[in-house]
Structure formats: structure tokens, C-alpha cells
Amino acid sequence: MKENGQVNIGVYICHCGSNIAGTVDVNTVREYASKLVHIAIARDYKFMCSDPGQELIKKDITDYKLNRVVVASCSPLMHEPTFQKACEQAGLNAYYFQMANIREHCSWVHEDKREATEKAKLLINAAIRRVFYHDSLTSRLVDINPATLVVGGGISGIQAALEIAESGNKVYLVERDPSIGGKMALFDKTFPTLDCAACILTPKMVNVGQNKNIKLMTWSEVVDVSGYIGNFKVKVKRKARYIDESKCNGCGLCYTSCPATRIPKKRVIKLANQVLKELR
Numbered sequence: 001m002k003e004n005g006q007v008n009i010g011v012y013i014c015h016c017g018s019n020i021a022g023t024v025d026v027n028t029v030r031e032y033a034s035k036l037v038h039i040a041i042a043r044d045y046k047f048m049c050s051d052p053g054q055e056l057i058k059k060d061i062t063d064y065k066l067n068r069v070v071v072a073s074c075s076p077l078m079h080e081p082t083f084q085k086a087c088e089q090a091g092l093n094a095y096y097f098q099m100a101n102i103r104e105h106c107s108w109v110h111e112d113k114r115e116a117t118e119k120a121k122l123l124i125n126a127a128i129r130r131v132f133y134h135d136s137l138t139s140r141l142v143d144i145n146p147a148t149l150v151v152g153g154g155i156s157g158i159q160a161a162l163e164i165a166e167s168g169n170k171v172y173l174v175e176r177d178p179s180i181g182g183k184m185a186l187f188d189k190t191f192p193t194l195d196c197a198a199c200i201l202t203p204k205m206v207n208v209g210q211n212k213n214i215k216l217m218t219w220s221e222v223v224d225v226s227g228y229i230g231n232f233k234v235k236v237k238r239k240a241r242y243i244d245e246s247k248c249n250g251c252g253l254c255y256t257s258c259p260a261t262r263i264p265k266k267r268v269i270k271l272a273n274q275v276l277k278e279l280r
Helices: 026-034 051-063 076-089 113-131 155-166 182-186 197-210 265-279
Strands: 009-014 039-045 068-073 097-101 148-151 171-174 214-217 220-228 231-238
Touching: 009 026, 009 051, 009 113, 026 039, 026 113, 039 051, 051 068, 051 076, 068 076, 068 113, 076 097, 097 113, 148 155, 155 171, 155 182, 155 197, 155 214, 171 220, 171 231, 182 197, 197 214
Parallel strands: 009 039, 009 068, 068 097, 148 171, 171 214
Antiparallel strands: 220 231
């Protein structure tokens, strides 16, 4: 959307009360932004996310025929949808909007006002240069694979797998050791209540093994991840078992019968001394 092929950008700088204005010289930043190329209007306002702040953007889109909008304020995670909606309500595609975070990435991490102001200028300049190349996009819904991969079978991985599985979704729990449990399996008591670690962990381990929505992959490691959100492909390497898992009932007789566990101690010492002698 261009007026006679011209990109017209509106820049809006939020004071965020004193969160930004207390550290960043907002007036200086506004004057700097107003002199950059393709800027049709540059304003500052105490709370851009408020209704009056959004109305200011909508009015300017119409009055100045803006086809790009940059808002310098807080985190996009918090208010990007707010400003995108305001742009749409004024007839501008939501993806012609770009946000510069001058709160968490600037004012909150600086004490020197001059340095914070200079950084704010750089962040806004970068946002302006980026929005220049934005294209009009449309949102669409696509099918996704709801299965979840949880890497690591410690107490956190176990709890995550159980909660996802109980919601009705498939979970693949990958653990590199022969058994799940992680470090908590080594503890006697838990802080700060001094509850029995095994009493908390063991029932959860059993639930993982019995839950039909959990595919437990122990003695395995993730070696490759490809794809994108909703359609990832993961390659898992399963280490050799040396037993027929379909016939294993966990009796432990294979371990007690293993020759490696039945070599007499004297013979082990004799073999070790012989190897050392050969190495010398």
C-alpha cells in the first residue's frame, strides 16, 4: 500500500509513564525520528497503548496517508497485537506495523540517560528501516501435529509429560539414561519441606510408564531437529539394549547373570596388573 509509490511512515514514541521517559529523552528521540527518510509524522505520547494513543495512530493513518507504522514502546509480546489491531481498524494491513522495544531493551537496562537515548535512536532507526520492506500478509489457519516432544526425564520433564498427556495429547519423552528420574532420584529429602524425594517421584515415574499417551524412550538421545512450528521432524538415536525388550519383565536376572558382574576380584586385579605391565 503506497501513495504514488511513496512509503509514508508514522513513528510513535511512548513515555510509558516514567518507565521509558524517566531514562530516555523522548523529545530528543522524536525530533531525531522526524528527520529520517520516509517519515511522514513522528509523535510521542504518555501511553500509546491507551485508547487515545491508538486513536492518534488511526487518525494519522487517514490524515497523513500512512502506509507503515512504527511504535517505540514496550515488549512486542505485550502490545504488538494491540497496535496491529489499531492499524487494521484504520484500513492498514496489520503486517505493515513494526515495534521497537525501548523499555525492556533500553530504559530498563540503562542508568545513563544519554546512553539510553542514543540506544533508543538506534532501535527506532532499525525498526524504520525494517518496516520499509514489509509486505502485506494475510493470516491463515493450518493443520498442526499436536504431539509434543519432551527432552529429559527428570522431575520437570516427567511433570510436563504427564500434564500434556492428561490433556489428551501424545507425548514423546526422551531420556538419555537407562531410567527416568534424573537427579531427584538421588535425593533423600526435598527442600524446604523435607518430604521424601522417592515418595514424590516414584508414583510419577509409574504414571509415565502406564500412561497410554506417553511414548517413553529411555537410553535414547535427540540427534536432529528439522521442520517448523506445528510440523517438526525429530530424529532420535536409541542405544543398543542387548536384550529382547518384548520379553523383558524387569526381573534383573540378566544383570546378575552377566559375566561382567561375576569376574572374581582377584582375577580383575591380576588382569589389570598384566595390562599395566604390557603398557610399560
